[in-house]
Amino acid sequence: MSGHSNDNVSSEELWGGGRSPYGISYGKMYMWFFLVSDALTFSGLLTAYGFSRAASEDAWPIGEQVFRALPGLEGQYPLVYVALMTFILIVSSVTMVLAVEAGHRNDKRGVVRWMLATIIGGVFFLGSQAWEWSHFIHGGGGSFLLATEVTITADNGNEYTLPVGEPIFMDHHFGEIAEAYSNGDASVNLHEHHGHVTLTHFGEHTHEVELHQLTIHKYIEDEQVITGDDIYTLWEARSESFTFGANMHENEYATQQSYANFFFFITGFHGFHVFSGVVINFIIFIMAYRGVFERRKHYEMVEKVGLYWHFIDLVWVFVFTFYYLI
Amino acid sequence: MERDDLIVNDSYPLNAQHSEEEGVKIRKNIIFVTVLLTVITAVEVAMGVIFKRAETFSWQMIKWTFVALTLVKAGYIVMSFMHLGEERSVMKKTILIPYVIFIIYLVFIALTEGFGHLYNLTNFH
Numbered sequence: 001m002s003g004h005s006n007d008n009v010s011s012e013e014l015w016g017g018g019r020s021p022y023g024i025s026y027g028k029m030y031m032w033f034f035l036v037s038d039a040l041t042f043s044g045l046l047t048a049y050g051f052s053r054a055a056s057e058d059a060w061p062i063g064e065q066v067f068r069a070l071p072g073l074e075g076q077y078p079l080v081y082v083a084l085m086t087f088i089l090i091v092s093s094v095t096m097v098l099a100v101e102a103g104h105r106n107d108k109r110g111v112v113r114w115m116l117a118t119i120i121g122g123v124f125f126l127g128s129q130a131w132e133w134s135h136f137i138h139g140g141g142g143s144f145l146l147a148t149e150v151t152i153t154a155d156n157g158n159e160y161t162l163p164v165g166e167p168i169f170m171d172h173h174f175g176e177i178a179e180a181y182s183n184g185d186a187s188v189n190l191h192e193h194h195g196h197v198t199l200t201h202f203g204e205h206t207h208e209v210e211l212h213q214l215t216i217h218k219y220i221e222d223e224q225v226i227t228g229d230d231i232y233t234l235w236e237a238r239s240e241s242f243t244f245g246a247n248m249h250e251n252e253y254a255t256q257q258s259y260a261n262f263f264f265f266i267t268g269f270h271g272f273h274v275f276s277g278v279v280i281n282f283i284i285f286i287m288a289y290r291g292v293f294e295r296r297k298h299y300e301m302v303e304k305v306g307l308y309w310h311f312i313d314l315v316w317v318f319v320f321t322f323y324y325l326i
Numbered sequence: 327m328e329r330d331d332l333i334v335n336d337s338y339p340l341n342a343q344h345s346e347e348e349g350v351k352i353r354k355n356i357i358f359v360t361v362l363l364t365v366i367t368a369v370e371v372a373m374g375v376i377f378k379r380a381e382t383f384s385w386q387m388i389k390w391t392f393v394a395l396t397l398v399k400a401g402y403i404v405m406s407f408m409h410l411g412e413e414r415s416v417m418k419k420t421i422l423i424p425y426v427i428f429i430i431y432l433v434f435i436a437l438t439e440g441f442g443h444l445y446n447l448t449n450f451h
Contacts, residue, residue: 023414032417036425043429047436054440057447064374083371087364094360097407101352104344222378303409310407314400320367321396325374326389 031304035311042315045266046322052258059220061253063324066219082324085128092121093313100306103299115285122278129271139245141175143167143252147239154224168234169215177201182242195232219253273312280305359406366395
């Protein structure tokens with residue numbers, strides 16, 4: 001596979017001016033040009049996101065309130081998981097640059113070791129993203145929309161007048177059965193008795209959940225919790241329109257579907273880059289392990305895939321800021 | 327066909343090998359950049375959690391701080407990790423100038439049109 005890359009050609013023979021104008025090899029230069037074009041694609045996506053958001057009439061969801069779960073833990077950790085993903089990607093970028101550095105010393109063992117660490121980091125990031133997607137798609141407890149205007153008092157003592165179409169959020173436990181109920185699952189029964197709303201799921205294990213708590217303004221402002229009699233008022237005013245999590249047609253986080261669409265497209269497109277990066281890194285790892293670059297006497301291929309891998313990290317830095325933070 | 331991805335008389339500075347001592351110095355710099363990127367990310371998340379959008383009247387300023395911190399991070403990744411800082415000046419300019427000019431224009435025009443669209447929606451409908 002090493003081809004002619006060990007050959008030494010004189011500068012006069014190669015360049016008319018006797019000297020390479022950019023002082024950079026063909027492969028690296030074209031990797032840079034590819035990265036510029038890829039950067040334009042990502043900039044286009046993020047700019048389109050900015051356009052949609054600037055042109056949006058309704059409130060845009062706040063990242064800290066949408067992304068605040070950690071796997072296996074109850075409670076709220078705003079953006080901690082995304083920060084962790086960012087950290088994983090930064091670390092795998094560091095192991096990549098260490099592989100490149102080892103290549104400059106012709107240290108085969110170093111290259112192999114750091115490439116392996118980079119691949120592991122990439123796989124961890126992909127796994128994290130899969131969880132993030134799954135969590136985004138499943139959502140919280142889901143929401144229903146109001147069919148009539150309602151005035152209620154939240155637990156903080158303030159009165160809120162909620163317009164028609166305002167989303168009201170159910171808690172996680174109730175929402176689980178409510179999803180089956182709204183899908184027309186015949187084994188789910190609804191009881192409304194003395195202002196108490198109960199859903200019962202008949203099956204191998206009969207499961208009963210009462211509606212104890214509702215939330216308003218969950219993803220767009222400081223959320224407010226509603227308990228007590230007002231729950232029934234809100235439940236009575238519901239329309240038939242329930243939303244659970246996010247898909248290609250609707251999402252519970254925002255009235256704008258473009259919020260979910262941009263999430264899927266931007267993080268998905270980035271995730272595909274990570275995936276292809278891991279595959280390319282793996283190929284180069286195998287080549288380094290088998291001593292291809294040792295015979296070639298230089299590790300420039302590691303540098304080239306390193307450029308691609310750093311670019312993936314670079315894009316994520318921007319996605320993190322513009323999609324999650326701002 | 328003649329290939330031109332060859333290492334010619336060590337004329338590509340990055341392909342020139344470096345010694346063990348230089349490697350130690352380079353690795354030190356890598357660790358510094360790593361710590362810096364991590365700290366900036368942590369600061370960004372902390373700022374996002376501490377400042378509530380509805381309460382903070384200077385949210386606009388915090389947004390610009392995020393953008394500035396992101397550009398610092400991007401600068402370190404491109405210049406240090408991707409070694410663009412060590413490339414020849416003509417190479418740096420070829421990569422950066424067309425891209426930066428185009429993106430500044432694109433962001434400007436998209437946001438102007440976006441806010442303009444919202445203005446029309448809220449005032450003329």
